[in-house]
Amino acid sequence: MKILVIGGGGREAALVHKISKSPRVTRIFCAPGNAGIASHATRVPIADDQIDSLLKFAKENQIDLTIVGPEKPLSLGIVNRFREAGLRIFGPTKEAAQLESSKVFSKNFMRKYKIPTANAEVATLDAAYEKITTMKMPIVLKVDGLAAGKGVVIANNPNEAKAGLDYFRKIGKGTEDILIEQYLTGVEATFFVVADGEVVIPLATAKDHKRLMDADHGPNTGGMGAISPAPFFTPDLHEQVMTRIVRPTLKGLSDEGISYQGVLYVGLMLTNDGPYVLEFNARLGDPEAQVVLPRLLTDWIDLVDAVISHRLDQLTLTWEEQVAVCVVLASKGYPDAPQNGDEIFGLDQIKDSAVTIFHSGTKQEGNKIVTSGGRVLGITALGSDLSEAREKAYQAVGSIQFSGMQYRNDIGK
Ligand code: AMP
């Protein structure tokens, strides 16, 4: 089978690595990929949002199956377009991906189908200035559309709320609706499921570490590290999430005439009143994919096949007994102004077979690999428990250097 993977970050590196182990796969292409992905896949120089060019490539190269990593092409309708052209593709349609691409759609949907989520009001940016003066703090402000991790501000008082709205205007979100949401307290966790339009099964749990610095200090990022499974997920909690959130979500979508095929990311706050949805994403997370996929023993192509051909009820997933820890190495200046072009040293020093290096923002320059983006590498280790996996991951991190390298020391602690 010839596979095309769309995207070029750490999540896609983990996907390509996983797919490369499938005996059913003869060749992998990745558009656009990165320097590390090139060891398993042929890179295709097409950006992930160039739907026409991606479709043309898939047709001309007789791609048997396309797997979409990031949210952008999903929100642009890549799945609709490929399907209309008779091509096999894994991921939700544009309509289904609205659960991620519009926070207002998602909030209204959750309200309608009584899925536990924070109370929220919707306002234009201008009207939001008025509205925040009447609200009990703290609040969470969110822009409606995709914002690559920049669209959420937590405000503890009216001044911070006003500054948050000013910031949204500054980053060009002035015309979008704003969600003004009640602040929830609890433990955050991610719950992944896979759906084939009718059947939905749990995939895995994970925990992301979103703030830049240790002990959750510093700005929000795309994710500085992750662990899987999430340690506090009891069987009872698992069942609560399936019963109160996952099944009603798939049923609600179906009532709206939307068939959800693909991975659904359920971002949860585990509160004293049970699990609440913070956000839905229409895809695997990054870095979460870098801890979920290395634990999965089932062939990813078998899973994708089961989804596309509506046979998910016949699939049983099998997993490594081990746990996974991923530490992200980010470039100098991340997340505000990442610096590019710094040579990365030590990539060939890591010999431990329990460790995998997933590239994300990297570029080949002659014989060198250099930084090219905010999050540069994800170092994933498997271990019999969290402390063993952590130890192996951090030992490997110690072998790698580049100028201005930033990482957290407390992933999985
Ligand atoms: P989101 O992109 O919606 O997941 O928001 C990014 C981060 O903001 C989440 O990972 C949480 O840490 C935080 N957050 C979002 N919504 C809430 C909320 N209602 N209460 C508390 N924290 C929140």
Ligand code: GLY
């Ligand atoms: N790590 C968060 C995300 O993928 O959205």
